[in-house]
Amino acid sequence: MTNHDSTRPGRLRRAPENLLSAEQLAATPAQRRGFLRGAFAAASAALTAGAVRAQQADDPAIVNLPPHALALGQPVALEGYGHPSKFEANLQRRQSPGLTPTRQASVSFAPLQGLFGIVTPSGLHFERHHQGWWDIDPSQHRLMVNGSDEQMLKRPMVFTMDELMRLPSVSRFHFIECGANTGMEWGNVAVPTVQYTHGMLSCSEFTGVRLIDVLNMCGFDAKRARFVLAEGGDGSAMTRTIPIELVTSGQVLLAYGQNGEMLRPENGYPLRLVVPGVQGVSWVKWLRRIEVGDQPYATKDEDIHYVDLMPDGQHRQYTSIQEVKSVVTTPSGGQILLDKGFYNISGLAWSGRGKIAKVDVSVDGGQNWKPARLETPVLDRCLSRFNLPWTWDGKPALVMSRATDETGHVQPTYRQLREVRGRRSIYHNNSIQTWLVQESGEVKNVQLS
Amino acid sequence: MTNHDSTRPGRLRRAPENLLSAEQLAATPAQRRGFLRGAFAAASAALTAGAVRAQQADDPAIVNLPPHALALGQPVALEGYGHPSKFEANLQRRQSPGLTPTRQASVSFAPLQGLFGIVTPSGLHFERHHQGWWDIDPSQHRLMVNGSDEQMLKRPMVFTMDELMRLPSVSRFHFIECGANTGMEWGNVAVPTVQYTHGMLSCSEFTGVRLIDVLNMCGFDAKRARFVLAEGGDGSAMTRTIPIELVTSGQVLLAYGQNGEMLRPENGYPLRLVVPGVQGVSWVKWLRRIEVGDQPYATKDEDIHYVDLMPDGQHRQYTSIQEVKSVVTTPSGGQILLDKGFYNISGLAWSGRGKIAKVDVSVDGGQNWKPARLETPVLDRCLSRFNLPWTWDGKPALVMSRATDETGHVQPTYRQLREVRGRRSIYHNNSIQTWLVQESGEVKNVQLS
Numbered sequence: 001m002t003n004h005d006s007t008r009p010g011r012l013r014r015a016p017e018n019l020l021s022a023e024q025l026a027a028t029p030a031q032r033r034g035f036l037r038g039a040f041a042a043a044s045a046a047l048t049a050g051a052v053r054a055q056q057a058d059d060p061a062i063v064n065l066p067p068h069a070l071a072l073g074q075p076v077a078l079e080g081y082g083h084p085s086k087f088e089a090n091l092q093r094r095q096s097p098g099l100t101p102t103r104q105a106s107v108s109f110a111p112l113q114g115l116f117g118i119v120t121p122s123g124l125h126f127e128r129h130h131q132g133w134w135d136i137d138p139s140q141h142r143l144m145v146n147g148s149d150e151q152m153l154k155r156p157m158v159f160t161m162d163e164l165m166r167l168p169s170v171s172r173f174h175f176i177e178c179g180a181n182t183g184m185e186w187g188n189v190a191v192p193t194v195q196y197t198h199g200m201l202s203c204s205e206f207t208g209v210r211l212i213d214v215l216n217m218c219g220f221d222a223k224r225a226r227f228v229l230a231e232g233g234d235g236s237a238m239t240r241t242i243p244i245e246l247v248t249s250g251q252v253l254l255a256y257g258q259n260g261e262m263l264r265p266e267n268g269y270p271l272r273l274v275v276p277g278v279q280g281v282s283w284v285k286w287l288r289r290i291e292v293g294d295q296p297y298a299t300k301d302e303d304i305h306y307v308d309l310m311p312d313g314q315h316r317q318y319t320s321i322q323e324v325k326s327v328v329t330t331p332s333g334g335q336i337l338l339d340k341g342f343y344n345i346s347g348l349a350w351s352g353r354g355k356i357a358k359v360d361v362s363v364d365g366g367q368n369w370k371p372a373r374l375e376t377p378v379l380d381r382c383l384s385r386f387n388l389p390w391t392w393d394g395k396p397a398l399v400m401s402r403a404t405d406e407t408g409h410v411q412p413t414y415r416q417l418r419e420v421r422g423r424r425s426i427y428h429n430n431s432i433q434t435w436l437v438q439e440s441g442e443v444k445n446v447q448l449s
Numbered sequence: 450m451t452n453h454d455s456t457r458p459g460r461l462r463r464a465p466e467n468l469l470s471a472e473q474l475a476a477t478p479a480q481r482r483g484f485l486r487g488a489f490a491a492a493s494a495a496l497t498a499g500a501v502r503a504q505q506a507d508d509p510a511i512v513n514l515p516p517h518a519l520a521l522g523q524p525v526a527l528e529g530y531g532h533p534s535k536f537e538a539n540l541q542r543r544q545s546p547g548l549t550p551t552r553q554a555s556v557s558f559a560p561l562q563g564l565f566g567i568v569t570p571s572g573l574h575f576e577r578h579h580q581g582w583w584d585i586d587p588s589q590h591r592l593m594v595n596g597s598d599e600q601m602l603k604r605p606m607v608f609t610m611d612e613l614m615r616l617p618s619v620s621r622f623h624f625i626e627c628g629a630n631t632g633m634e635w636g637n638v639a640v641p642t643v644q645y646t647h648g649m650l651s652c653s654e655f656t657g658v659r660l661i662d663v664l665n666m667c668g669f670d671a672k673r674a675r676f677v678l679a680e681g682g683d684g685s686a687m688t689r690t691i692p693i694e695l696v697t698s699g700q701v702l703l704a705y706g707q708n709g710e711m712l713r714p715e716n717g718y719p720l721r722l723v724v725p726g727v728q729g730v731s732w733v734k735w736l737r738r739i740e741v742g743d744q745p746y747a748t749k750d751e752d753i754h755y756v757d758l759m760p761d762g763q764h765r766q767y768t769s770i771q772e773v774k775s776v777v778t779t780p781s782g783g784q785i786l787l788d789k790g791f792y793n794i795s796g797l798a799w800s801g802r803g804k805i806a807k808v809d810v811s812v813d814g815g816q817n818w819k820p821a822r823l824e825t826p827v828l829d830r831c832l833s834r835f836n837l838p839w840t841w842d843g844k845p846a847l848v849m850s851r852a853t854d855e856t857g858h859v860q861p862t863y864r865q866l867r868e869v870r871g872r873r874s875i876y877h878n879n880s881i882q883t884w885l886v887q888e889s890g891e892v893k894n895v896q897l898s
Contacts, residue, residue, distance in 0.1 A: 066589070068735070069684055073581025074715070075552030080541030081533065082572040085584050085718045088711050092529030103524030116656035116706030117620035119568060123531040124710065132522025135534050140515070168793050171566035171824045171834050207565035235518055257565030259708070261573065262537050266523070269534045286517070344617050375620045377826045385620050 084123075093124050096196055104132030105236075107178070109199030112329045112348065117375070118173070118383040120202035122259050127266050128178050128200065128280060130236035130301075136286055138262075138270035141233070143254070145218050148293035154219030161270050164209055164254060171207040171257070172276070173382045175350045177322045179279030179306050179427040186425050190445040194332040197433065197445060201348070203383040206274045207257030211247050214254060215292065222248070226294045230273045233288035239299040240282040241318070242275060244292075251276050254287065276381040277352030278320045279427070281306055311422035322352035324411050325430040326359055326386070326403035337441035340394035345372070349384045351405035356384040358404050363390060365398035365434065365448060366413070372401070397437040398448070414447055533572075537563075542573050545645055553581030554685075556627070558648025561778045561797065566824070567622070567832040569651035571708050576715050577627050577649065577729060579685035579750075585735055587711075587719035590682070592703070594667050597742035603668030610719050613658055613703060620656040620706070621725070622831045624799045626771045628728030628755050628876040635874050639894040643781040646882065646894060650797070652832040655723045656706030660696050663703060664741065671697070675743045679722045682737035688748040689731040690767070691724060693741075700725050703736065725830040726801030727769045728876070730755055760871035771801035773860050774879040775808055775835070775852035786890035789843035794821070798833045800854035805833040807853050812839060814847030814883065814897060815862070821850070846886040847897070863896055 084091070093108040100106035108127040110120055120126075127133070138161045147153030178200035184191050191197045211228070225244050232238040246252050253274040256262060263269040268285030275282045281301060296302070296318065308316040326349035331337060345363075349356045355378050360369035372386035386401070403411045414431045436446045533540070542557040549555040557576040559569055569575075576582070587610045596602030627649035633640050640646045660677070674693050681687040695701050702723040705711060712718040717734030724731045730750060745751070745767065757765040775798035780786060794812075798805045804827050809818035821835035835850070852860045863880045885895045 066585075066682070068583035068585055069682060069686070071684060072551070072553040073578065073583040073683060075581060076555045076576040076578060076715075077542050077544045077552070077557035078715075080538075080543070082542075082574070082713050082715060084530065084710060085587075085714050087584070087587055087719075089529075091710065093526050093531075094529070095526045102521070103526070104521040106525045108526035115709045116618070117654040117709055119654045119709040121571065121708055121710045125531070127525040129522065129525060132524060134517035134522040135536070136515075136517055138534075138536055166790075166792055168838050169565070169795065169836055173826075205566040205568045233515070233518060234522060235520060237518070259570055260564045260566055260568040261533060261540065261570045264531050265534050266525075266527075266531060270536075341615075343615055346618065377622075377828060379826060387618055389617050 091124070093126060093199075094195060096191075105130050107180075107200060109195045110202050112194045112199050112201065112327070113332050113335065115329070116385075118203050118348070118385050119259060120204060122204065122261070122264050122267070125202040125204070125264065125267055126178070126200045129234075129266070130238055131234050133266040134234060134286070135265040136233065136270060141270050141286075141288070143271060143287060144289045145214060146289070146291050147220065148291055148295075152221050152224060152294070153215070153292045154221075155217075157218050159214075161256065164214075164271070165256060167209045168213060169207055169209060169257075170253065171205055172253070172274075173203065173205045173379050174274060174276045175201065175203040175322075175381065175383045176274075176280045176283055177201045177325075177350070179281060179320075179322070182429040182431070182433075183426045185431070185447070186423055186429055190447065191333075192445060193334040194327060194329050194433075197333070198327045200280070201350075201383075203350075204258045205260065206253060206255040208253040208255030208271075208274065210250050211252040211254055211273075211290065212250055214290075215247065220292045224294050225292045227292075227296055229289075229291040229293060229297045229299075230282070230284040230287060231289040231291070232268075232284045233286035238281070238284050238301060239297065240284055241297045241299070241302060242273075242278075242282060246275060246278070275320075277322060279306065279322055282320060306427055308421065308427055309424050311424075319428060322350070323428065323430045324351035324353065324356075324403050324405040324409045325349070326356075326401040326411060327433045328361070328399050328401050328435060331399060331437060331443045332435050333443055333445040335443045337392060337437060337443070339441070340392045343390050343392055345388045345390045345399065347372075347386055347401050349374075349386055349401070349403040350382065351403065351407075351409065352381060353409060354406040355380050355382075356403055357406045357408075359384070359386040360402045360404075361386075361388045362400045362402070363397045366400055366402075366432075369402065392437065394439065396439055398446070399435045399437060400432050402432050415449070540573070542575060542648075543644060545640075554579050556629075556649060558644045559651050561643045561648055561650065561776070562781050562784065564778070565834075567652050567797070567834050568708060569653060571653065571710070571713050571716070574651040574653065574707075574713065574716055575627070575649045578683075578715070579687055580683050582715040583683060583735070584714040585682065585719060590719050590735075590737070592720060592736060593738045594663060595738070595740050596669065597740055601670050601673060601743070602664070602741045603670075604666075606667050608663075610705065613663075613720070614705060616658045617662060618656055618658060618706075619702065620654055621702070621723075622652065622654045622828050623723060623725045624650065624652040624771075624830065624832045625723075625729045625732055626650045626774075626799070628730060628769075628771070631878040631880070631882075632875045634880070634896070635872055635878055639896065640782075641894060642783040643776060643778050643882075646782070647776045649729070650799075650832075652799075653707045654709065655702060655704040657702040657704030657720075657723065659699050660701040660703055660722075660739065661699055663739075664696065669741045673743050674741045676741075676745055678738075678740040678742060678746045678748075679731070679733040679736060680738040680740070681717075681733045682735035687730070687733050687750060688746065689733055690745045690748070690751060691722075691727075691731060695724060695727070724769075726771060728755065728771055731769060755876055757870065757876055758873050760873075768877055771799070772877065772879045773800035773802065773805075773852050773854040773858045774798070775805075775850040775860060776882045777810070777848050777850050777884060780848060780886060780892045781884050782892055782894040784892045786841060786886060786892070788890070789841045792839050792841055794837045794839045794848065796821075796835055796850050798823075798835055798850070798852035799831065800852065800856075800858065801830060802858060803855040804829050804831075805852055806855045806857075808833070808835040809851045809853075810835075810837045811849045811851070812846045815849055815881075818851065841886065843888065845888055847895070848884045848886060849881050851881050864898070
């Protein structure tokens with residue numbers, strides 16, 4: 001049935017076909033036996049690494065094979081749930097030292113410099129807590145849905161997780177970005193790596209129930225409702241106002257699933273709000289209540305945090321959409337190019353207003369731009385991965401990316417952004433990032449004036 | 450700047466705004482103070498759970514709040530790499546007891562009954578090893594690329610991982626299914642759960658280099674090349690023949706990334722082949738060598754394993770494409786419906802020939818079919834998630850799904866499949882799966898004759 005010619009040199013290495021017993025070998029078709037015979041003397045003894053190692057001095061064919069080619073490895077289902085390689089232990093989410101007084105009300109950043117594609121592994125998803133995270137028993141968790149008055153929502157209801165998970169479900173890929181991502185850069189603080197400049201950014205496949213389906217079950221007043229309030233169950237009781245249009249369009253989800261499994265505890269297990277395109281603080285974690293109302297709620301995290309300080313001293317409020325943005329993750333700050341020659345420039349682009357239309361890349365500080373290739377699929381309010389081949393000539397290079405979304409919004413330079421918004425803000429910085437590749441190969445964060 | 454009216458009942462719960470200091474509170478706009486004053490007496494003392502619990506007897510407003518609403522939780526970046534909730538500990542990949550003599554040459558199944566969407570968490574990705582897994586040091590790993598003779602490939606090369614990771618990279622979502630998935634069902638063995646019937650199936654976003662780009666670098670003979678051999682680095686030295694058309698079309702990848710991070714050790718770290726649409730055994734793990742040739746290689750895992758035993762006693766070889774298939778994961782074997790009423794029927798569909806075009810669902814053993822809703826995005830040679838609302842009337846129901854792919858292939862019934870292929874095979878069973886929902890609500894695996 002095959003045309004295999006085992007005598008031809010180089011066709012197959014002298015492989016240890018060491019799962020064959022002598023009986024199985026005898027039953028092998030004749031034309032394969034010549035090939036196998038030579039291997040068998042070594043291979044039949046190769047059932048343990050020890051036996052093989054004892055033979056190495058005699059059999060030059062198996063000298064210098066690595067241990068993993070010589071012995072049984074680890075079994076399946078070793079712990080039921082797998083872990084990354086020990087050689088990847090340095091790829092971690094990390095807190096910026098001294099950023100906040102406590103680690104319970106702080107941030108950990110995703111290591112974008114070591115990630116591929118668009119999915120963020122849930123174990124490396126960025127964190128932002130306001131009073132620390134808890135592992136809440138899902139059998140005890142409840143979601144209350146009510147109106148700001150009795151007419152706003154006719155049938156207030158309390159849902160168990162089991163009840164929510166029986167309802168029609170959807171699965172969608174979306175990015176989540178903290179409104180404060182790249183916030184240090186407003187003050188021209190050159191944070192050293194892309195983990196700290198842009199690492200409050202992650203992307204997952206979320207599964208859950210559309211909030212509009214639940215509000216319809218509860219008989220909400222579609223004519224009067226203008227906002228919903230989402231309230232979290234942790235000690236900070238995070239409360240955020242969401243415009244009703246995002247809900248009635250079917251975009252907002254009551255999510256329990258993330259990247260195929262239940263949400264992780266530090267990302268809101270067992271229930272969080274997903275508000276595609278909107279800053280992460282509105283994706284309320286450990287969600288315990290939804291209220292329908294006709295006015296914005298002006299909660300503490302809308303009044304004194306997550307507001308944009310403008311040059312005239314006023315601040316903008318409810319500026320929730322994460323505008324079009326991109327960043328080159330390779331090469332990026334802290335990395336070293338060991339020699340000139342070919343590199344793959346790679347990065348991420350996203351927009352809270354829709355799909356990414358294109359990403360242009362410059363290696364000369366913005367004088368010339370080339371379109372990068374977008375990896376498929378390009379999805380709505382989702383990270384897009386871009387790639388562009390580059391041959392480095394060994395001279396200093398200024399590497400930048402500039403994204404455009406399907407609504408025509410273009411990522412601004414720092415000069416453009418500051419002309420409108422000054423430099424005293426914290427939130428909603430979507431400027432073009434520049435990495436300087438020095439002649440030494442070391443890559444540094446720089447801001448072009 | 451806001452219209453907040455804090456006196457309106459039900460607008461905001463009496464929340465512990467306990468991140469405010471007394472000074473910050475004093476600085477809060479006047480119209481909010483009335484609201485805050487009441488909460489503050491309790492909340493300012495609420496900095497530790499102990500203090501709050503001591504107050505509970507006196508303050509009915511905070512009686513019965515769960516612990517996570519009363520105290521600081523866990524900090525960010527607790528271990529650098531996160532883990533699932535302790536309440537999800539039973540969602541594991543599992544080995545079928547007694548399936549194989551050793552766990553090093555065995556299978557673990559992904560728990561499809563508890564997964565959402567299309568991404569399989571890497572910690573729950575199915576495993577199939579032929580001699581156990583190793584955690585190979587990527588700095589020591591090499592890929593050799595050669596030809597079966599000197600003309601077939603002009604410049605044989607050995608690549609380090611660093612060299613491969615500098616090359617142009619692509620990121621794509623694909624399913625991987627073991628050719629033996631659903632193999633027990635050929636013999637009418639009613640395996641109890643979807644984890645064991647269909648759990649040798651997973652789906653990830655893979656990142657890597659297109660094999661064709663590497664072969665072009667090495668100067669392969671595009672006119673003579675008809676096949677490549679892929680060889681793994683573990684003790685089993687898994688070797689598989691891949692038709693050159695899959696390579697030249699750009700589909701086959703030398704992958705190092707999976708779901709955003711490096712491959713997991715048990716799934717081939719640091720390098721595996723990705724052969725979209727083809728059975729998993731050809732996605733060679735711990736990949737150490739690619740050879741270009743003009744004939745199929747007829748290796749042991751192509752001659753004596755992964756062949757299809759036909760009714761006349763002959764076997765089919767090189768039947769590698771995973772044909773169109775689907776399965777309902779909820780409700781599925783072993784699950785219990787606690788009461789009649791609304792349920793979300795959910796499942797997975799896939800085809801090795803392209804995209805899924807539609808999935809029909811029956812709840813009466815195939816007499817009537819309804820089209821399910823496909824979640825977006827629907828991708829080439831990738832899992833697709835389908836959902837369909839269903840109201841269970843409490844009577845016995847036979848739940849089935851039937852997928853059709855974009856090439857027009859339709860998933861067969863067991864009767865149709867056996868008319869052609871008999872019932873003594875192991876591999877490549879893509880029949881329609883039936884789950885019986887009994888009056889008790891218990892769900893069982895059944896085969897319709």
